[in-house]
Amino acid sequence: MSYMQIITPITPELTCSSIKASLSFYTETLGFKIQYQREEEGFAMLERQDARIMLDEIKKDALVGIGRTWLSGPLERPFGRGMNLEIQTIKVNELYNRVQKADANIFLPIEEKWYRINQIEICNRQFIVLDPDGYMLRFSECLGERQAGI
Numbered sequence: 001m002s003y004m005q006i007i008t009p010i011t012p013e014l015t016c017s018s019i020k021a022s023l024s025f026y027t028e029t030l031g032f033k034i035q036y037q038r039e040e041e042g043f044a045m046l047e048r049q050d051a052r053i054m055l056d057e058i059k060k061d062a063l064v065g066i067g068r069t070w071l072s073g074p075l076e077r078p079f080g081r082g083m084n085l086e087i088q089t090i091k092v093n094e095l096y097n098r099v100q101k102a103d104a105n106i107f108l109p110i111e112e113k114w115y116r117i118n119q120i121e122i123c124n125r126q127f128i129v130l131d132p133d134g135y136m137l138r139f140s141e142c143l144g145e146r147q148a149g150i
Contacts, residue, residue, distance in 0.1 A: 011045075012085060013054035014135055015075065019044065021132045022055050029102040030129075030137070031095070051087045078134020085137055092125050092141035105130040112143065121148045 016022040019042040026032040026046050032053070037044035042057030058075065089095060096110045108128035114121045126140040 008050070008052050011052045011054055013056055014131070014133070015071070015079060016055050016057055016131075016133050018132065019055060019057035022057075025104070025132050026053070026055070029099060029104055031098070048087070049089055051089075053085070078130065080133075080135040083136065084128060085135065086126075087137060087139050089139045089141055092127070092139055095139055096127050099127070099129050107136055108138070114146075116148050119148050120145050 014022075023034070023044060027034065030048065032046040032048040035045040035047045035052070042059070044055045046053050046055065092110070099106065106127065107130050108126075110125065110127040112123055112125050114123050122145045123143040124140045125143055126138055128136050128138045131137060
């Protein structure tokens with residue numbers, strides 16, 4: 001597989017406190033697959049239905065300004081405050097059930113929500129789950145569209 005086959009126009013890299021805990025959550029609970037990893041660096045590229053996320057474990061030296069972990073300020077839990085990553089998926093109900101059975105931290109229970117996009121509205125069935133470091137992951141399945149009532 002070439003590098004061009006595994007990149008997307010934007011791929012978030014999430015700093016994590018434990019690569020082991022994060023990999024377990026993303027692969028076992030959410031169904032991501034490891035595309036590749038550099039275990040010696042605490043790094044992994046994950047993929048699920050063409051959505052990609054990179055995980056990068058905090059390096060001990062990064063907290064004193066040494067190493068390749070890029071921190072723009074103090075790192076406090078929950079990581080990624082105020083940002084949620086929308087991840088398009090299919091079979092959102094099945095994924096939600098897996099998340100519930102894993103006793104994961106559900107931030108927003110599953111719901112149907114209409115969003116206006118110019119002259120149309122789309123309906124998403126979605127939920128938000130927090131990863132082990134508190135990143136908000138919003139899994140969303142599009143249920144259809146209609147003319148906007150504006």
